[in-house]
Amino acid sequence: MRKVYFDHASTTPIHPKVVEAMLPYLKEHFGNPLSLHSFGEGPREAVEEARAKVAALIGVRPDEIYFTASGSEANNMAVKGIALMNRQKGRHLVVSAIEHQSVLNATQTLEKLGFEVTRVPVDKYGLVNPDDVVAAIRDDTTLVSVMHANNEIGTIEPVAEIARAVKEKRKGIYLHTDAVATVGTLPVDVKELGVDLLSLAGNQFYGPKGAGALFIKKGTRLMPLIDGGIQERGRRAGTEDVPAIVGLGVAAELAQENLAERAARLIPLRDRLIERLTTEIDRVYLTGHPALRLPGHVSICVEFIEGESMLLLLNMQGIAASSGSTCTSRALKASHVLMAIGVETALAQGSLVFTLGESNTGEDVDYVAEVLPSIVERLRQMSPLYSKS
Amino acid sequence: MRKVYFDHASTTPIHPKVVEAMLPYLKEHFGNPLSLHSFGEGPREAVEEARAKVAALIGVRPDEIYFTASGSEANNMAVKGIALMNRQKGRHLVVSAIEHQSVLNATQTLEKLGFEVTRVPVDKYGLVNPDDVVAAIRDDTTLVSVMHANNEIGTIEPVAEIARAVKEKRKGIYLHTDAVATVGTLPVDVKELGVDLLSLAGNQFYGPKGAGALFIKKGTRLMPLIDGGIQERGRRAGTEDVPAIVGLGVAAELAQENLAERAARLIPLRDRLIERLTTEIDRVYLTGHPALRLPGHVSICVEFIEGESMLLLLNMQGIAASSGSTCTSRALKASHVLMAIGVETALAQGSLVFTLGESNTGEDVDYVAEVLPSIVERLRQMSPLYSKS
Numbered sequence: 001m002r003k004v005y006f007d008h009a010s011t012t013p014i015h016p017k018v019v020e021a022m023l024p025y026l027k028e029h030f031g032n033p034l035s036l037h038s039f040g041e042g043p044r045e046a047v048e049e050a051r052a053k054v055a056a057l058i059g060v061r062p063d064e065i066y067f068t069a070s071g072s073e074a075n076n077m078a079v080k081g082i083a084l085m086n087r088q089k090g091r092h093l094v095v096s097a098i099e100h101q102s103v104l105n106a107t108q109t110l111e112k113l114g115f116e117v118t119r120v121p122v123d124k125y126g127l128v129n130p131d132d133v134v135a136a137i138r139d140d141t142t143l144v145s146v147m148h149a150n151n152e153i154g155t156i157e158p159v160a161e162i163a164r165a166v167k168e169k170r171k172g173i174y175l176h177t178d179a180v181a182t183v184g185t186l187p188v189d190v191k192e193l194g195v196d197l198l199s200l201a202g203n204q205f206y207g208p209k210g211a212g213a214l215f216i217k218k219g220t221r222l223m224p225l226i227d228g229g230i231q232e233r234g235r236r237a238g239t240e241d242v243p244a245i246v247g248l249g250v251a252a253e254l255a256q257e258n259l260a261e262r263a264a265r266l267i268p269l270r271d272r273l274i275e276r277l278t279t280e281i282d283r284v285y286l287t288g289h290p291a292l293r294l295p296g297h298v299s300i301c302v303e304f305i306e307g308e309s310m311l312l313l314l315n316m317q318g319i320a321a322s323s324g325s326t327c328t329s330r331a332l333k334a335s336h337v338l339m340a341i342g343v344e345t346a347l348a349q350g351s352l353v354f355t356l357g358e359s360n361t362g363e364d365v366d367y368v369a370e371v372l373p374s375i376v377e378r379l380r381q382m383s384p385l386y387s388k389s
Numbered sequence: 390m391r392k393v394y395f396d397h398a399s400t401t402p403i404h405p406k407v408v409e410a411m412l413p414y415l416k417e418h419f420g421n422p423l424s425l426h427s428f429g430e431g432p433r434e435a436v437e438e439a440r441a442k443v444a445a446l447i448g449v450r451p452d453e454i455y456f457t458a459s460g461s462e463a464n465n466m467a468v469k470g471i472a473l474m475n476r477q478k479g480r481h482l483v484v485s486a487i488e489h490q491s492v493l494n495a496t497q498t499l500e501k502l503g504f505e506v507t508r509v510p511v512d513k514y515g516l517v518n519p520d521d522v523v524a525a526i527r528d529d530t531t532l533v534s535v536m537h538a539n540n541e542i543g544t545i546e547p548v549a550e551i552a553r554a555v556k557e558k559r560k561g562i563y564l565h566t567d568a569v570a571t572v573g574t575l576p577v578d579v580k581e582l583g584v585d586l587l588s589l590a591g592n593q594f595y596g597p598k599g600a601g602a603l604f605i606k607k608g609t610r611l612m613p614l615i616d617g618g619i620q621e622r623g624r625r626a627g628t629e630d631v632p633a634i635v636g637l638g639v640a641a642e643l644a645q646e647n648l649a650e651r652a653a654r655l656i657p658l659r660d661r662l663i664e665r666l667t668t669e670i671d672r673v674y675l676t677g678h679p680a681l682r683l684p685g686h687v688s689i690c691v692e693f694i695e696g697e698s699m700l701l702l703l704n705m706q707g708i709a710a711s712s713g714s715t716c717t718s719r720a721l722k723a724s725h726v727l728m729a730i731g732v733e734t735a736l737a738q739g740s741l742v743f744t745l746g747e748s749n750t751g752e753d754v755d756y757v758a759e760v761l762p763s764i765v766e767r768l769r770q771m772s773p774l775y776s777k778s
Binding site: 003005007010011012013014016019022026027030031032034035036037038039040045046049069070072073075076084100101102105106108109112113201203208209210219223224225226227228229236237238239241242245308311312317318319320322323386 | 394396399400401402403405408411415416419420421423424426427428429458459460461462464465489490491494496497498501502590592597598599601612613614615616617618626627628629630631632633697700701703704707708709710711712734765
């Protein structure tokens with residue numbers, strides 16, 4: 001059976017060059033980078049080389065990169081770390097309503113600890129309006145966190161405008177962006193964005209799982225999430241996961257070399273899939289912005305059907321896709337992102353997300369476009385909602 | 390040159406069977422365990438299989454095991470998670486003075502957030518007295534955390550007695566033990582220990598870096614350290630590092646098969662090294678308990694010399710060792726553990742830690758025992774302290 005992996009937003013395959021680079025650190029170069037002997041040297045140098053590569057990808061200094069085990073950890077480290085460090089200055093945070101769960105749930109934890117959080121709404125495309133962010137700022141606001149692109153609907157946010165507007169309104173507020181969906185997929189230049197903190201994850205751009213990073217602008221203080229040893233300059237304890245870090249470095253290097261080409265190849269595939277699905281199937285609606293959109297990201301809602309049923313039938317045809325975000329799809333909750341852009345609860349149940357990547361071709365697109373209509377038809381025939389309409 | 394790796398407490402080599410088991414999850418089985426399609430199935434099953442193996446190693450239920458990226462993360466998750474969840478009940482914690490930095494520094498962070506911490510002293514062997522722990526308990530104590538064995542001096546703590554004494558004194562206090570140094574090295578049975586939470590790390594027993602776990606007794610509530618998706622039943626967000634988790638599982642399985650044999654082989658090697666170093670070199674003192682001691686653990690203080698100089702000269706002879714703990718050795722601070730057992734600051738500078746493992750032989754022991762005396766002599770001749778004595 002044909003296999004089509006259209007779920008790159010959940011996790012990407014690992015590039016063979018990444019795996020190859022990791023192997024020596026799983027085998028002979030097993031030492032601890034902190035060790036004061038020859039076994040530590042190679043791993044230590046490898047970690048710093050990876051740090052330089054990740055820094056280069058987003059245009060920052062290597063000593064502004066802090067490795068984590070995931071994008072979620074980086075998001076928690078940023079949001080909780082800044083909030084807790086600045087708790088004497090103020091206890092108010094501003095985030096968008098469509099942030100990733102790792103940001104939103106971190107703010108819920110902070111609420112339990114006495115913080116207040118304003119969740120700025122978005123428009124029907126999922127766009128955050130910089131004016132709304134500025135309007136949410138209070139005298140006791142210490143952090144604004146708005147994601148660079150949304151993982152569920154693909155919309156790219158005006159982070160640079162938001163950062164500029166916030167800094168104009170008041171200096172001293174920290175800007176964080178969750179760039180897990182963009183780093184390695186789109187050019188990301190921290191200086192252009194104007195943020196103080198930025199999260200990224202290797203498994204979003206052909207790197208390994210278990211490797212993420214947080215950019216922290218030099219001079220920015222935060223409370224560590226994981227206290228302990230002096231790893232990562234005392235900001236994130238625990239023996240460095242050298243193989244994963246090395247893999248992240250190589251993935252960053254490969255991304256930097258191929259960014260423009262990767263996006264240029266994916267955009268027409270994305271647009272062809274959107275075009276075919278929304279015209280060839282009745283009552284299918286694109287979610288997210290049609291143009292300000294991640295290169296390989298196709299998200300739709302199919303009326304009268306549940307996303308999970310479609311996923312199961314697609315899977316039987318060899319097609320891997322998502323519904324809502326991977327992190328919530330097994331929780332069977334309506335996506336907070338779709339609610340925030342005003343999709344009705346019933347329609348939101350019919351969410352499907354196809355995220356394309358390196359190995360996908362036009363044939364994959366056509367295969368999915370040919371398979372989905374019959375799946376939709378079959379499910380609608382079984383749907384009491386559809387027959388009633 | 391002969392290479393002798395005597396730094397297993399820093400990190401162990403990864404067992405070839407562990408690497409072999411990880412490879413498919415770095416290559417073809419790259420999917421996200423949360424995905425509702427075939428690419429997620431294999432990884433999902435592999436993670437649950439690993440969970441069962443880790444659970445079996447310490448005698449608990451698989452659904453009581455929560456994967457983390459390190460022992461330090463597990464320690465932070467336990468200490469901060471219990472303290473913050475129970476903050477309405479009380480804000481007092483009891484730990485030993487010789488806990489790993491990840492526990493001690495986590496308690497310092499909690500102090501900044503309004504908690505109070507009692508650090509129970511130890512005797513000259515590094516032993517915690519259960520009576521001292523009980524005496525430290527207050528009405529507002531919510532957590533007691535005492536490590537199972539100390540990584541710097543090898544002393545094994547009477548955790549079962551401590552747990553029993555604490556629970557007798559007052560029910561409802563949570564018991565955590567950092568068992569990073571013992572799990573996979575000594576038989577660890579959670580029921581015998583009587584603890585509610587226990588931390589372990591794969592890279593201490595021939596598993597990969599990037600994989601640790603926290604045992605949380607069923608029914609125990611804590612505040613997550615990393616908020617976000619529903620991974621690890623909502624208690625630790627972030628895409629599971631499937632290859633590392635699989636590796637941890639295989640390492641746990643191998644440990645369970647070979648535990649008794651591993652310890653039986655290491656103890657005589659350990660004792661031979663202790664015997665030779667303390668008798669053949671003048672003014673060398675064993676630190677930690679002579680008998681209640683980790684199987685492969687040799688820690689000494691060499692008078693009139695700095696540990697770091699010895700490490701460098703040992704390294705030139707192909708011998709890899711540590712001074713104090715790896716996490717602090719680069720920080721050039723006197724070890725808090727040696728201070729706690731009453732070693733004078735000057736003598737503590739001459740700390741050397743040899744930790745033996747699977748691949749080591751009697752020849753390695755003899756090589757080190759033959760090389761160290763001349764290194765000590767050479768350094769002492771350069772030492773103003775020694776010439777003055």
